[in-house]
Amino acid sequence: MTDLVPIGRALISVSDKGGLIEFARALAAQGVELISTGGTSIALRAAGLKVRDVSDVTGFPEMMDGRVKTLHPMVHGGLLALRDDDEHLVAMAAHGIEPIDLLVVNLYPFEATVAKGASYDDCIENIDIGGPAMIRAASKNHKFVTVVTDPEDYTALLAEMSANDGATSLKFRTRQAQIAYARTAAYDTAVSTWMAGAIAEEAPRRRSFSGTLAQTLRYGENPHQSAAFYTDGTNRPGVATAKQWQGKELSYNNINDTDAAFELVADLDRANPACVIVKHANPCGVAVGETLAQAYERAFDCDRTSAFGGIIALNQTLDGETAAKIAEIFTEVVIAPDATDEAKAIFAAKKNLRLLTTGALPDATEKALAWRQVSGGFLVQDRDVGQISLADLKVVTKRAPSEAELADMLFAWKVAKHVKSNAIIYVKDGATVGVGAGQMSRLDSTRVAARKSQDMAEVLGLPQPTTVGSVVASDAFFPFADGLLAAAQAGATAIIQPGGSMRDAEVIAAADEAGLAMVFTGMRHFRH
Template sequence: MAARPMSDLVPIRRALLSVSDKTGLVDFARALAARGVDLVSTGGTSRALKAAGLAVTDVSDVTGFPEIMDGRVKTLHPGVHGGLLADRDTPAHMAALASHDIAPIDLLVVNLYPFEATVASQADDATVIENIDIGGPAMIRAAAKNHSGVAVVVEPGDYSAILDELAAHDGATTLATRRRLAGKAYARTAAYDAAIGGWFAERGEEAAPEYRAFGGRLAQALRYGENPHQEAAFYRTGEARPGVATARQVQGKELSYNNINDTDAAFECVAEFDPADAPAVVIVKHANPCGAARGASLSEAYRKALACDPVSAFGGIVALNRPFDGETAEEIAKLFTEVVIAPEADEAALAVMAGKKNLRLLLTGGLPDPAAAGTMVRTVAGGLLVQDRDAKRLEAGDLKVVTKRAPSEREMADLRFAFTIAKHVKSNAIVYARDGATVGIGAGQMSRVDSSRIAAQKAEDAARAAGLPEPLTRGSAVASDAFFPFADGLLAAAKAGATAVIQPGGSVRDDEVIAAADEAGLAMVFTGMRHFRH
């Protein structure tokens, strides 16, 4: 049987409003009432509308049953769902409405209990659970299913569009608008349920629940993705973690897909360093640190980080673990930089950056906790890869000296610094560090020995550009994100001048690698912990 065509223009004569977020509610309802629309409402929404002098029918008068259980049960009733689900073009449906004295509902306005915001506020479990909406999603899904005759609005941002539509079509909505709103409504309830499911999954005992869902809300439609021929958009999940998704953009051009990805990588890396211990700066290019350092001041840390690879730093992302200051801003302004991200900024820094109108400056209000649990998701063909965030941090008790010579105090400090940075470098990762700064980074190579050589070559190039007599890898500490499967990668590091090595260990050839380190006079420690980053 051929599908029955849907009606295009449907007049709005009766609207049900039940909202948690009351932004713009009264003005919207007043505009509907001015068009002769009958208003039906629930609980606090009804009280707000009546207080504004509007005539409102309580939903309990529609259902013939009072709201009970602190409002948990109020709209789950045929008097509501019949009015939402009746197909206006099916005579039997309309007869059923008439026989049961149910009036059709032409417009549903519902925004849900603030579950995501409640979770983000770190409320207790009882409060979080109480903010799981039941009746709201049920009504939204009913109205969206029946969009042939019902318009559904799930956020205040659509109020003006509805009013414009009514003005343009003599109090009616078009099928195109109802279809668009229905799609948005289902996406909203899907994201809402995903947030709820995720909250329960994080508290459950199952490492891999049978079902997982993930959702978000559009933060920005991007000009394009990694390349101009790819469509892209940026969505927020509602997680309160300080970073690019929650930051305030003070100035600069719109962030691109690559800007967002790289800025996240930079800020997560710099957050590894407690601002109470020392200022730290990380410079990222193409999601890899190309320089990182601690210093006596942010400006000193920036200069040390930049010295690691000034060529790659051009057009990079700079992340700071302390409030941005004017002196550091003067240094950063000397080189083309895409984004600066910091917890805060003083007036001097803002004044300097104002002269770089295209530079994006993001302020986050804090640092993400590198040890906090979280979930990471990546798509593959036909599926999702889900894992915990790599929140494991190196503790003193994790370190095991495996060579005849133990690292000196200075070497040990640089080893720990280098291994922390290696955690944020694409595998295979090799990081040379000296005096609290990276001096050579090899990233993303298929062979670990190639990463060692590339990092050493970059150090030589940087030394030549700076007019230094030798590269800073001489006397450095070197970190590997995973074990050396052969001694060749370690020997390449020794050739570059490294005197101490940190690596997870665990290779079947560990004994050979340890023997090679001893023969080269290297100190080496095992961490027992790998930090692959693909």
């Protein structure tokens, strides 16, 4: 197979003009003939570069508002012709088709058009046709043709040409072809996903997802697994868009846990400073406070053992006082909307701590798709954005909860939504005091959370477990009364749960006998 192929003619048609002029000048300096279209040719000519309009090549003017300009045999023949095939060469000579050695195309900004909320017609007009067609043609013929779809590859191409006396190697062309096919696939994914939403097609016959490489990772969940991190282009505030101020690069588990922590803190009431501490994707401490430092201390006191080496998410600007308290123990990552210079200076002494700032909190009510791979396919669902207010609660026991209990119930319910099922959350005065996550039975989760509270009472020198006088949230209904009774034995006074069990009546009766207040939400929050 042919290795080095010199570049003599280039067709350039780009929407993103960043770096275009410098790049084109470098090509021209190496004797490359430039062919271009529409706005690109205008920009090149204005910069004093000699450029040939694609209409001169095809013999047809651009028409239909630019919809038809490159869909022509003179273009596609120049891209697709096999230079080592005699029949192809004869056809080229017979029809006056000249070879195109380099295609530089980036597509109409469809994704950006959708992101800014443009009308249906505007989105349709920003679906590129000629660009993807040329990219696919050039990529198929990478034996002879080089294709560039991202401005970030301009430098690499020029370096390749410089190293090979104006030519490119087969290895380089193959890599660029793979990048190009991935780009057109992502583009088609964006269009099909948008169109499914536009016509309210909740389960389209075919579904695809795409991403852009943000970071190659040292390994995955375990050292024997390779991994990489991709962004989806939504720019949702979080770990994918955050600025990292210090520390080594994030690992696979860091990214996963940081996302879990930040999504939970964003789901809490933003009127109060809040802190979330996560370990292995589950919160081990969540609290609000009058200050961010107080919120951190209260979250830390839920489970100090698990908090070691954890991920901390804050809903307000990280200040010096809070940073100083966090710096007292080893923490992997701290993520917040912003951080003061004082906080950054304090963390600067902690070389292994990563500080991330996002500029904003994500919208906890924003609808989006979530997907998970299974053998032979993947599951797709809406992100869990379910919200419960006081008006949604149904009191089912003889005793109604107090205002303080109701406030803690709603707080506990928010936390339960972000804990692996089966989830049991004890909360007292706006802070978790026991978290039971991921157990095979709800009774086990209730007991685990209570035991953690007992352990922390000993650490803190308290006379009784912190669950005494707390409320309990369960992410799904209690199938039997045993879990509820275990919570009562731990000192809980009120329960919030979805309800809906065949044995609701038994559970309600047990709550009444124990003197508990209980409310049903009518909504569950399984998280697997």
